Amino acid sequence: MVPVRPETKMGPVGGRQLSQIETFYDVMRTQGITRRSFMKYCSLTASALGLGPAMVPTIAHAMETKPRTPVIWLNGLECTCCSESFIRGAHPLAKDVVLSMISLDYQHVLMAAAGHAAEAALDEAMEKYKGQYILAVEGNPPLNEDGMFCISAGKPFVEKLRHVAKDAKAIISWGACASYGCVQAAKPNPTQATPVHKVITDKPIIKIPGCPPIAEVMTGVITYMLTFDRLPELDRQGRPAMFYGQRIHDKCYRRPHFDAGQFIEEWDDENARKGYCLYKMGCKGPTTYNACSTIGWNEGTSFPIESGHGCIGCSEDGFWDQGSFYDRVTDLTQFGVEKNADQVGLVAAGVVGTGIAAHAAVSALKQAQKKSQSSKEEV
Amino acid sequence: MSDRNLLVGPFNRVEGDLEIRLEVADGQVAAAYVNSPLFRGFEPMLLGKAPQDALTITPRICGICSISQSAAAAQALAAAAGATPTPQGALVAALLHGVENMCDHLTHFNLFFMPDFARPAYQGRDWHDHAISRFTAMQGSGLRQATEARAQLLHIVGLLGGKWPHTLAIQPGGVTRAPTARDRIRISSTLAAFRRYLEDVLFGAPVEDFIALTTGEAARNWSTGDAGTFMQIADDLGLASSGPGPGRYLSFGAYPMEDGRSFGPGLWEADSWRAVNTDEIGEDLSHAWMLGKTAHPRDGQTEPDEDMSDPGYSWCKAPRLAGQTIETGAFARQVVDGHAMALDLARHGSSVFARVAGRLLEIARTQVLLEKWARDITPEARFLEQVAVPQEGVGEGLLEAARGSLGHWLRIEGGKIAGYQIIAPTTWNFSPRDAGGVPGPLEAALVGAPVAEDEDTPLSVQHIVRSFDPCMVCTVH
Numbered sequence: 001m002v003p004v005r006p007e008t009k010m011g012p013v014g015g016r017q018l019s020q021i022e023t024f025y026d027v028m029r030t031q032g033i034t035r036r037s038f039m040k041y042c043s044l045t046a047s048a049l050g051l052g053p054a055m056v057p058t059i060a061h062a063m064e065t066k067p068r069t070p071v072i073w074l075n076g077l078e079c080t081c082c083s084e085s086f087i088r089g090a091h092p093l094a095k096d097v098v099l100s101m102i103s104l105d106y107q108h109v110l111m112a113a114a115g116h117a118a119e120a121a122l123d124e125a126m127e128k129y130k131g132q133y134i135l136a137v138e139g140n141p142p143l144n145e146d147g148m149f150c151i152s153a154g155k156p157f158v159e160k161l162r163h164v165a166k167d168a169k170a171i172i173s174w175g176a177c178a179s180y181g182c183v184q185a186a187k188p189n190p191t192q193a194t195p196v197h198k199v200i201t202d203k204p205i206i207k208i209p210g211c212p213p214i215a216e217v218m219t220g221v222i223t224y225m226l227t228f229d230r231l232p233e234l235d236r237q238g239r240p241a242m243f244y245g246q247r248i249h250d251k252c253y254r255r256p257h258f259d260a261g262q263f264i265e266e267w268d269d270e271n272a273r274k275g276y277c278l279y280k281m282g283c284k285g286p287t288t289y290n291a292c293s294t295i296g297w298n299e300g301t302s303f304p305i306e307s308g309h310g311c312i313g314c315s316e317d318g319f320w321d322q323g324s325f326y327d328r329v330t331d332l333t334q335f336g337v338e339k340n341a342d343q344v345g346l347v348a349a350g351v352v353g354t355g356i357a358a359h360a361a362v363s364a365l366k367q368a369q370k371k372s373q374s375s376k377e378e379v
Numbered sequence: 380m381s382d383r384n385l386l387v388g389p390f391n392r393v394e395g396d397l398e399i400r401l402e403v404a405d406g407q408v409a410a411a412y413v414n415s416p417l418f419r420g421f422e423p424m425l426l427g428k429a430p431q432d433a434l435t436i437t438p439r440i441c442g443i444c445s446i447s448q449s450a451a452a453a454q455a456l457a458a459a460a461g462a463t464p465t466p467q468g469a470l471v472a473a474l475l476h477g478v479e480n481m482c483d484h485l486t487h488f489n490l491f492f493m494p495d496f497a498r499p500a501y502q503g504r505d506w507h508d509h510a511i512s513r514f515t516a517m518q519g520s521g522l523r524q525a526t527e528a529r530a531q532l533l534h535i536v537g538l539l540g541g542k543w544p545h546t547l548a549i550q551p552g553g554v555t556r557a558p559t560a561r562d563r564i565r566i567s568s569t570l571a572a573f574r575r576y577l578e579d580v581l582f583g584a585p586v587e588d589f590i591a592l593t594t595g596e597a598a599r600n601w602s603t604g605d606a607g608t609f610m611q612i613a614d615d616l617g618l619a620s621s622g623p624g625p626g627r628y629l630s631f632g633a634y635p636m637e638d639g640r641s642f643g644p645g646l647w648e649a650d651s652w653r654a655v656n657t658d659e660i661g662e663d664l665s666h667a668w669m670l671g672k673t674a675h676p677r678d679g680q681t682e683p684d685e686d687m688s689d690p691g692y693s694w695c696k697a698p699r700l701a702g703q704t705i706e707t708g709a710f711a712r713q714v715v716d717g718h719a720m721a722l723d724l725a726r727h728g729s730s731v732f733a734r735v736a737g738r739l740l741e742i743a744r745t746q747v748l749l750e751k752w753a754r755d756i757t758p759e760a761r762f763l764e765q766v767a768v769p770q771e772g773v774g775e776g777l778l779e780a781a782r783g784s785l786g787h788w789l790r791i792e793g794g795k796i797a798g799y800q801i802i803a804p805t806t807w808n809f810s811p812r813d814a815g816g817v818p819g820p821l822e823a824a825l826v827g828a829p830v831a832e833d834e835d836t837p838l839s840v841q842h843i844v845r846s847f848d849p850c851m852v853c854t855v856h
Contacts, residue, residue, distance in 0.1 A: 031518070077419055079852045080395065081442025081544040087526060111391050111516055115836035118391050142419070145685050149694075151416035152396055153389050183424070183439045190420025190683070211439060211545055267550065268557060268763035298537025299530065307541030307548045308555035312435055314545070320436070324429035 024063040024226065038063075045227070048220045050242055062227050069226045070133040072125055072164060073107040076157040077150045077184055077193050078139025082174040083107075085212035086219070119153050126167055134225060135168035137161065137178045141199055142191030149191040158199060170204045170231065171196060174218065179207035179238075180317040187321055197238070206231050207238040209290075211314035216295050217243045237317070239289070248285035248311050251293040254278065272308060282326035283310030290315040387836055388414075390844060392491045392516070395851025397809075400692075401840065403830045408840070411818070411825035413809050418668075418694040421856040422681040425799040430456055430768045430791050433799065435547065437787065440801070440856045442544045443486070446479040446536070447780035448787075448853075449549050451801075454635070455789040457551035459774030460766045466637040467760035468553020473634040473641070474566070474752045475540050475549065476778075480633075481573075481745050482529045483781035484709065484738050487848045488581075488605070489514070489525035492735065495841050496612050506612050513605065521580070521605055528576040535566050552764035559758050566753045574746055582606050586743040593719035595619075595727060598736050606739050613732045622824040622843035624729030625704045628711035629655065629807070631786065633779035634748070641748055642716040642779065646700070650726065652715070655700070657775065657786070662802065663697040663813040666690055673814070676788040676800035677773065690812075694855040697810035697819060698802050704820050707783030707807050708847060710737025718744075731846040738848070770794045780804055782848050803853035821847060 028038055042059040046052065051059075075083070106122045125133065139157075142149040147156025165171060173196045176182035185193040197205045208221055221240055224232050232240040249255065257263070258277040265271060265280060279286070285293070288311055292303040304311055310326075313319040382405075388398030400412040421440055425433060433452040438445035450472055457463060464472065493514040501507045513521035533543050539556050540546035548555045558566070574586065582589050583603025592598050599619075601610050613619060632644030645652050663673045668691040670682040676698075684691060705711075710733050713721035720740060724733040769791060776787035783804030790798035810819035818826075821844065828839040 075396075077417065079439055079442040079445075081439070081445065084442045084544050107517075115387055115389065117836065118389070145687075148685075148687060149418040149420075149683075150396070151398070154386070154398075183436050184419040184421070186424040186428075186436065188424065190423050191418060193419065212442065266765055267552065267555065268761060272555075273557060292542075296537075297542035298533050301534045301537030302541050304541035304547055307539060307546075308557070309541060309547040312547065324432055325435045326429075326431050 022068050024068050045223050070129040073136045076139035077142050078177050081212040082138045085215045130167045136172040137196050138174045139177045142193045144192035165200045173207045176209050176211040179209040183320040209315040243291045244289045248288045248293045278310040281310045284313030285311040288313040397851050408825045408828045411822045414693045415695040415855045418855050422799050425796050428796050438545050441853045444780045445544045446476050451776040451785050451787040453549045453551050455774040455776030455787040459772035462766040464553040465761045465764050468762045469636045471554045472549050477749050478535045480781040484742050485525050485529050489522050492845045532573045552766040553762045557762040563756045570750050586746050589743040595724040619730050619732040621731045624706040627705045628714045629705040629707045629784050630712045630715035631777035631784045642712050645715045647714045659701040665814040666811040667696045679800040693811040697813045706820050707804050709741040710734045713737045731842050734846040782850050805849045805854040808847045
């Protein structure tokens with residue numbers, strides 16, 4: 001039962017002394033999480049990531065021995081829906097653990113400090129974990145009028161974003177805002193709201209689109225990155241393939257009705273009561289890559305199609321400017337159930353070179369780490 | 380004591396961004412200027428779009444009160460089409476909305492408001508150790524219990540609305556989900572579990588006992604649960620005389636149903652009630668970075684002043700009712716609805732204490748309403764009527780979000796949106812000065828707040844600001 005003390009295994013990290021190394025497991029223990037809960041958490045994580053029981057000891061070992069990866073969470077032009085989704089987390093335990101891990105550094109919506117003290121905490125975290133931290137961005141910077149539409153601590157958010165991104169190891173773009181722009185970028189995009197990857201071009205960025213993203217996807221991705229210290233496999237758009245590999249349509253429980261040509265013709269009609277397909281009501285499930293139809297929302301309770309409303313495609317780029325949300329999808333080409341976004345995209349665009357972006361991102365993350373470690377060793 | 384100017388912000392534990400400039404003299408705030416530094420331009424981007432798209436776009440103004448925005452948009456569309464939702468559709472919409480409002484109140488109390496009392500500045504007070512263990516930001520035991528209870532309660536929204544935040548189920552003619560008898564049982568059992576949380580943790584007694592309180596004195600003497608902790612702290616710090624309001628309370632009325640609104644609409648001023656005439660609303664732009672003249676939202680426009688020229692100091696417009704500032708929120712709603720305890724508190728004037736006590740009262744009352752609505756679900760009934768959106772028309776959507784009165788004003792021309800204006804609760808409460816130089820409600824409430832010589836982020840200011848439960852992303856949108 002006695003955990004292996006981490007300092008017997010690890011070399012110096014981030015310029016700190018051996019005795020000061022703080023692992024994920026240490027953090028969890030100080031948060032009052034028991035060994036039993038910890039092991040349960042590792043199993044949950046393994047299953048959420050589709051890794052299977054054999055990976056549980058690997059995850060546990062990593063969390064006991066690896067130094068905690070710090071996370072800084074910034075909010076730009078946004079509606080806080082990502083934070084809201086995140087704090088009602090997946091499993092209560094997963095939420096507690098992940099929150100306690102990320103909470104230690106900087107989280108605008110929930111943290112204790114206010115005003116200048118909060119800004120000081122940010123500077124301190126950046127300095128202490130230079131090159132080591134993951135930057136999680138909720139919302140995006142508006143560039144119009146020199147960024148004056150989103151001012152944080154007297155400066156345009158875009159400056160804060162650039163400043164904090166400079167020393168980050170990798171960036172997570174939470175939600176449709178950070179990933180693509182979202183509704184605030186709808187024509188005429190009054191503030192010129194711009195996704196993170198168009199402003200920060202020299203860091204590995206993982207996109208977790210959705211408005212908001214599913215809580216389990218958020219905790220799953222962040223746990224994966226913290227545990228394995230690398231990005232999960234990404235598709236060509238930079239989304240984690242494990243969650244965005246299939247269309248809503250592919251795993252939709254109403255799919256048999258689509259195949260049988262049984263559709264709802266108008267709201268709350270006889271067919272709606274029978275649970276027929278919502279395609280004619282404008283459902284964007286056939287063109288949307290996300291995990292709603294498998295993971296579900298609000299701890300797996302339901303998802304929009306199950307509530308009788310079509311999918312609006314909120315995890316796809318440009319979903320806000322595709323005509324009315326109630327227009328039928330007309331450019332639907334039939335693909336097999338097992339095709340992922342890359343394959344479909346390739347067929348559509350006729351491009352070769354799948355996964356280049358993903359591999360580049362992963363190696364960039366690794367390089368970034370190597371660089372920071374070797375620079376530390378030189379000192 | 381020296382006179383000085385302070386710039387307080389950014390405020391965390393607030394939805395969105397907020398910055399306040401304070402002029403301090405003789406150890407207290409002499410004048411306050413509230414700046415909402417975040418503008419996204421939802422109103423201009425709605426122009427030219429299909430009217431139904433407002434149902435998807437406006438909820439995304441805010442991730443914490445998205446159902447309020449979606450219900451207001453649905454109401455404005457229904458009004459433009461001359462339609463009303465089916466009675467059972469309205470009932471389910473009320474359930475969805477009531478759950479969201481309840482969750483917002485719970486989040487405010489536990490995650491945004493109470494953590495300030497765990498600050499080291501209060502060391503040595505009788506209640507401080509308890510406040511630390513219950514309400515330390517992100518760690519307190521109370522926060523964990525509340526987050527857990529809230530996630531469970533939101534299962535109801537999951538079930539009826541498919542997802543939260545940004546639920547799509549509410550439509551002009553009702554809701555897309557027709558609940559089954561099984562759903563009804565599940566909703567009732569979720570509510571029963573939530574009642575246990577309220578009675579074991581928040582109130583430490585049956586919610587009916589709290590609802591039965593008739594005076595401010597009785598509320599102050601409430602000693603059990605986290606509510607009791609708040610009462611003790613409020614008493615010790617004199618929060619009942621902190622952050623006075625304008626004494627005019629507005630409510631559009633909450634939860635429209637076939638037989639009226641569960642919390643009634645109106646304006647309460649000088650111990651008397653009158654009906655609200657929305658024609659009296661005008662949005663003043665004199666101190667906002669907005670171009671144009673004072674206008675009723677029906678005719679209003681949103682054109683940002685890119686030069687951000689003086690005397691403007693905020694993106695927020697200044698809505699006024701008959702030229703006057705008003706306070707809106709849970710406390711105002713309970714006052715307007717005529718609850719005895721709220722009325723008694725209102726007689727002594729609005730305050731940090733009254734606002735939080737009003738919110739607790741509303742939590743208790745909403746629990747009872749939700750349970751009734753769940754019982755009233757009739758699975759065989761119709762939940763959604765087809766509503767054809769007209770080519771031309773105007774519509775007004777008025778309701779009560781958790782933080783107060785929310786209005787959507789829609790104009791349709793040629794089948795497209797030709798005008799869309801939104802006034803959110805915090806737009807009222809956190810508005811800048813108007814052409815007459817009259818400060819907004821928060822600006823006025825801050826005057827007189829004590830500021831210690833060594834304070835850069837005055838605690839009194841933090842309590843007053845958060846007592847309104849601001850939602851800055853809604854304020855300007």
